[in-house]
Structures are given as C-alpha cells and as structure tokens.
Amino acid sequence: MRGSIALVRWLLRLYPREWRERYGAEIEALLERRPPTFASLVDLVRGILDAHLHPHLASELVFVPEIGFRPAGTRVLLERAQTMHDDAVVTIMSVAASPERTDVMVQWESHRDANVACATPVPTPSTTVFSDQVASAKVFVPGTDRAEPAPTPWTTALADQVASAKLVVPGTDFAEPATNLGGGTRAFMTRRGWSVRTVSFPPLPAGTTGAEVHISNGETEWRVPFRICLGRVRASATHAETELHGITLRITAATRRGEEVVLDLEAQASNENLRLGSIGASPPPLLPPGVTPARNWSPGASALVLEDDGGRKVYERARIRPHEASLPATGAPRTTQRFASVFRPVDPDADSFKLIVPEVEVNQLEGATEVDLRSLPVDVDIAGQRFRVARVEPSQLGAPMRRLVIEIPPTEGPRRFARPLSIRGLRVAGGGYAWGQDLDGTLWMETAVDEPPVVMFSGVSFKFEGPWIVSLEI
Amino acid sequence: MRLSEEARLILASLAAGPKHGYAIAQDIESFAGRRLGPGTLYGAVARLESAGHIEAMAGEARRRPYRITGRGRAVLQEGVDESRRFVATARRRLAAR
Numbered sequence: 001m002r003g004s005i006a007l008v009r010w011l012l013r014l015y016p017r018e019w020r021e022r023y024g025a026e027i028e029a030l031l032e033r034r035p036p037t038f039a040s041l042v043d044l045v046r047g048i049l050d051a052h053l054h055p056h057l058a059s060e061l062v063f064v065p066e067i068g069f070r071p072a073g074t075r076v077l078l079e080r081a082q083t084m085h086d087d088a089v090v091t092i093m094s095v096a097a098s099p100e101r102t103d104v105m106v107q108w109e110s111h112r113d114a115n116v117a118c119a120t121p122v123p124t125p126s127t128t129v130f131s132d133q134v135a136s137a138k139v140f141v142p143g144t145d146r147a148e149p150a151p152t153p154w155t156t157a158l159a160d161q162v163a164s165a166k167l168v169v170p171g172t173d174f175a176e177p178a179t180n181l182g183g184g185t186r187a188f189m190t191r192r193g194w195s196v197r198t199v200s201f202p203p204l205p206a207g208t209t210g211a212e213v214h215i216s217n218g219e220t221e222w223r224v225p226f227r228i229c230l231g232r233v234r235a236s237a238t239h240a241e242t243e244l245h246g247i248t249l250r251i252t253a254a255t256r257r258g259e260e261v262v263l264d265l266e267a268q269a270s271n272e273n274l275r276l277g278s279i280g281a282s283p284p285p286l287l288p289p290g291v292t293p294a295r296n297w298s299p300g301a302s303a304l305v306l307e308d309d310g311g312r313k314v315y316e317r318a319r320i321r322p323h324e325a326s327l328p329a330t331g332a333p334r335t336t337q338r339f340a341s342v343f344r345p346v347d348p349d350a351d352s353f354k355l356i357v358p359e360v361e362v363n364q365l366e367g368a369t370e371v372d373l374r375s376l377p378v379d380v381d382i383a384g385q386r387f388r389v390a391r392v393e394p395s396q397l398g399a400p401m402r403r404l405v406i407e408i409p410p411t412e413g414p415r416r417f418a419r420p421l422s423i424r425g426l427r428v429a430g431g432g433y434a435w436g437q438d439l440d441g442t443l444w445m446e447t448a449v450d451e452p453p454v455v456m457f458s459g460v461s462f463k464f465e466g467p468w469i470v471s472l473e474i
Numbered sequence: 475m476r477l478s479e480e481a482r483l484i485l486a487s488l489a490a491g492p493k494h495g496y497a498i499a500q501d502i503e504s505f506a507g508r509r510l511g512p513g514t515l516y517g518a519v520a521r522l523e524s525a526g527h528i529e530a531m532a533g534e535a536r537r538r539p540y541r542i543t544g545r546g547r548a549v550l551q552e553g554v555d556e557s558r559r560f561v562a563t564a565r566r567r568l569a570a571r
Contacts, residue, residue, distance in 0.1 A: 019520070022520075023516045023520065025536045026516070026536060026538055027495070027516055028536070029495070029496065029536035029537060030495045030499065030515070034499065040511045040512055042511075043511025043512060043513045043514055044512050045513070046513050047511070047512065047514060047516060047517050050513065051517070057517075057521060057524050058520050071530070072523055072524055072526065073526060073530060099529065099531050099538075203531070207541070207544075209544075230543060230544075230545060
C-alpha cells in the first residue's frame with residue numbers, strides 16, 4: 001500500500017472541516033512516516049465516520065472573559081492579581097495561555113499627580129460618557145443634560161505608560177518580552193492614569209501554573225505574579241451565517257454563562273471594494289471605575305440585538321475586539337472583521353436565538369476633494385456623493401483643530417452615503433481627524449487646519465441597511 | 475469519566491513527556507504492543523483534548539506535540555488505581571481456588 005498518500009489526502013478531504021483543519025496535517029504527516037496499510041486505511045474511514053458523528057470534538061473552544069474565544073486546553077487566570085508600587089496599581093484582569101501565545105489583560109491605575117488631576121476634569125461616579133469613538137468622546141456634566149467634549153488628556157494613547165513588558169516564570173529560564181504591547185480597544189484611556197490593554201507574549205512552557213508579568217514605563221517596573229488553570233467556560237464552534245448586499249455575517253462560536261451569551265462574529269465583504277467599517281453601533285468600551293455609559297450612545301446608530309425564541313430582545317452590551325499586531329488600527333477599513341459580542345440578560349431557558357445586525361458601514365478609499373473653508377457654505381462632490389460643508393466652528397479641543405459641520409442630503413435605497421471617510425488639513429503635519437454626531441443629529445468632522453484654511457476630504461463611507469439575521473441554537 | 479483503552483494508552487504515553495502523533499503511536503506500539511490506526515488515534519486525541527486531559531503545545535501544524543494536563547494525570551491515576559484493585563481482586567480469587 002506504499003505510495004498511497006494521494007489516496008490518504010483524498011480520504012482526509014472527507015473529514016468534517018473542523019477536523020480537517022485541526023488534525024488533517026498531523027494525520028497526513030503520521031501516514032507519511034508510517035506508510036498506510038489496508039487496515040490503517042479502513043481505520044481512517046472509521047475515523048471519518050466517527051468525526052461526522054462527533055463534529056464538535058475537533059472544534060471545542062473555551063471562552064476567556066474579556067479576551068475572547070480560544071482553543072480547548074487554554075489556561076486562564078485563577079483569580080485577579082495586583083500589585084501596588086510607586087503610587088500605581090497594576091491588576092491582571094484576564095489571561096489566555098494557549099499553545100500559540102499568552103495574552104494578558106492588564107489594568108494600570110495611577111494615583112500619582114493628584115494636583116494635576118484636580119486641574120483636569122476626571123471621571124466621577126456621576127459622570128457619563130457617550131461615544132464609540134474615543135477621539136470624540138464627551139462627558140455629561142453632572143446634574144445636567146449638557147454634554148461637553150472629554151478633556152484632551154483622555155484621548156491619548158497609552159504608549160507613555162507602558163514602555164515594555166516581560167513574562168517570567170520564576171525558577172526557570174523563561175523570560176520573554178512582549179510580542180505585542182496591545183491596545184486599549186475596549187478601554188477608555190486617560191493620561192491621568194487609567195487604562196486597560198491586552199499584552200501578548202510567547203506561549204508559556206508546559207505545565208506552567210503560575211507566572212509573573214513585569215511591566216515598565218521606562219522608569220519604574222511593576223511585577224505582578226498570577227496563577228492560571230484550565231479554562232472551563234466551554235464554547236461551541238458554529239457556522240451559522242447570512243449574506244446581504246455582498247456582506248456575509250457569520251457566527252463562528254458561541255457560549256453562554258448564566259444570563260450572558262457571547263458570540264464570536266465574523267463579517268466578510270465579498271470583494272476588495274467593500275471595506276468594512278462599523279458593524280452596528282459599538283457598545284461602550286471598558287470605562288474607569290465609577291464611569292457609566294449613556295443610553296444615547298451614538299445618535300442615529302443601531303445596536304446589535306439577540307432575540308430569543310420567545311421574542312425577547314437583548315442588546316449587545318460589550319464588544320471584544322482582537323488585538324493581533326497583524327490587524328490594521330482600529331477603525332481602519334478592511335474586508336473582514338472579527339469580534340466577540342456579549343449579550344445580557346438572556347433568558348436562561350431559551351436555547352434558540354436570532355442575531356439581528358441592523359446596519360453595516362462600508363468604506364470606499366477612492367476619491368478626494370479639496371475644500372477652501374473661506375467660502376462656506378460649499379457643496380462638495382466626492383466620488384459621485386454630494387454633501388455640504390455648512391460652516392466651520394472653533395473646536396473645543398482648541399487651535400489648530402477646527403470643527404466642520406457637514407450636511408448630507410437624504411438618499412433612498414439600502415445603501416446610504418453616511419459621510420466622507422476622512423479629512424485632513426493641507427500643510428499640517430500628521431493626519432489626525434475625528435468625527436461624530438451631536439444628540440440633535442448634527443454631523444461634524446474635526447481636523448487641524450493651517451493657513452490657507454484648506455482641507456482635503458478623502459474616501460466615502462456608506463451605510464448598508466439590513467437587517468442581517470442569523471439563527472442559532474446554543 | 476470512563477476512558478477508552480486508546481485514551482488510557484495515550485495518557486500513559488504522554489505521562490512520560492510531550493510527544494507528537496507519530497511518536498505517540500510508536501511509543502504505544504513499543505510498550506503495549508498495540509498498533510493504533512490513524513482514525514482511532516486522532517479520535518482519542520480529540521476526545522482527550524476536548525476533555526482537557528491533554529493539550530496541544532506550540533509547534534508546526536504537522537508535528538504538533540501534546541502534553542498531559544494535571545487533570546489528565548489525575549484521570550490516569552484513577553484508571554491505574556482501578557486496574558490495581560481489579561488485578562488484586564482477580565489474583566485473590568484465583569488463589570482461593
């Protein structure tokens with residue numbers, strides 16, 4: 001039976017996809033080293049039948065709180081661990097130690113510079129934050145219904161707080177630097193000293209039950225020992241999907257923990273011309289202690305809904321985005337997006353659900369138009385889409401930022417022109433911009449503007465109306 | 475959880491240290507005289523992995539090593555104790571005749 005590797009490869013194609021992806025290469029390698037006999041080929045066929053009867057065995061996953069879905073066997077944090085040093089508290093909030101890598105979610109909270117904090121408005125228990133764009137975050141003024149831009153320091157990245165990180169297993173030679181310092185995609189960060197980021201390291205050695213994270217800001221190092229155990233929150237791989245307007249919505253894994261259902265979602269555009277933006281309205285990121293998100297999250301945007309077989313609906317409460325270094329920066333257009341959505345409170349007796357995704361944003365990079373802000377209002381055409389720059393206002397972030405109020409004429413059909421994709425001032429270093437919508441629906445974009453006051457709009461963002469509806473049983 | 479014979483053999487093999495599929499099959503053949511076919515071997519590996527008794531380690535997809543977990547050691551120990559009780563009982567009864 002030598003030389004029958006081609007037959008083995010053909011037989012391997014008969015395994016269910018999960019099995020083939022998980023064990024196919026290993027089985028093929030085994031049979032290359034131990035040439036197949038008639039008996040082993042019969043055994044392989046029996047294995048294929050077994051796999052079709054138990055497809056879930058090769059696709060078992062675990063859900064790691066705050067981090068997402070990982071392969072079975074992934075070890076997770078046994079209990080939260082923290083250390084306080086130099087007026088900062090560093091807390092390990094979650095760990096996912098899989099054979100591929102170790103992800104550690106770290107909360108950094110500084111109690112330093114109290115005087116600076118007094119000069120800068122800081123979150124208080126009555127402060128409410130709304131926005132799905134950290135750069136355009138606002139806070140409600142306590143005791144009023146007035147919203148003001150969040151203080152500038154809130155919008156800064158964490159690079160000045162975590163300069164390096166290392167994972168160490170005490171008593172061994174294992175001491176590995178971070179492979180990805182991560183981002184705070186679920187966190188609302190403040191320069192004053194609160195942030196949450198997930199840092200990736202190489203996989204831990206076999207049998208490790210405890211390790212230490214060493215985090216440094218360049219001056220001080222915090223060392224936090226933590227313990228891990230096998231993840232117990234089982235999840236199932238699923239392949240429920242639906243397609244509309246050239247966009248496929250897929251549920252790739254699901255789990256439930258009491259009143260909470262977590263779904264691993266994948267949105268995929270059918271071609272390169274459909275680059276995905278927001279999938280429904282993003283729920284709030286993690287917020288500093290005492291800060292609560294507002295009900296009016298993003299005016300005009302619709303949240304993801306999970307409807308059970310009794311017709312009860314719950315909204316997406318949190319979104320866990322992957323933070324692999326290979327992914328483009330948050331918000332950057334791409335043809336595939338993956339994230340985990342958390343829904344609660346779900347009826348514990350329900351087992352059939354419908355995921356409803358009301359809208360998907362699609363971005364088009366082509367098209368650019370210059371606008372001179374000295375002659376407003378002005379009607380603009382960008383890649384065949386029309387809008388008006390109605391007026392320019394000072395930005396509450398101060399000069400050289402300017403706020404442009406944009407008016408979009410209503411359009412019919414499932415694809416609506418939502419806004420220009422980006423804006424930047426000509427002859428201004430850097431290309432930062434922000435956009436948002438006030439509670440009254442006013443759309444604005446902000447960027448730094450120099451003399452002459454000319455800005456460049458680039459690309460367009462469309463909103464596709466759904467709903468995309470995916471049914472599943474958990 | 476009651477383990478199949480193949481699962482016990484795999485756990486016993488991995489109790490000596492991490493191995494990839496081919497090395498597990500070779501080891502079992504040498505210490506138990508049993509030649510596990512590819513379908514049987516990976517069916518048992520999938521069940522053990524799903525139950526958290528073994529776990530895959532980092533490595534290339536074709537030669538991914540597996541190791542026994544603490545839970546797997548405990549289950550194997552239970553199996554060994556059970557076998558020991560069975561052997562002791564059988565030996566005692568045979569001797570009594």
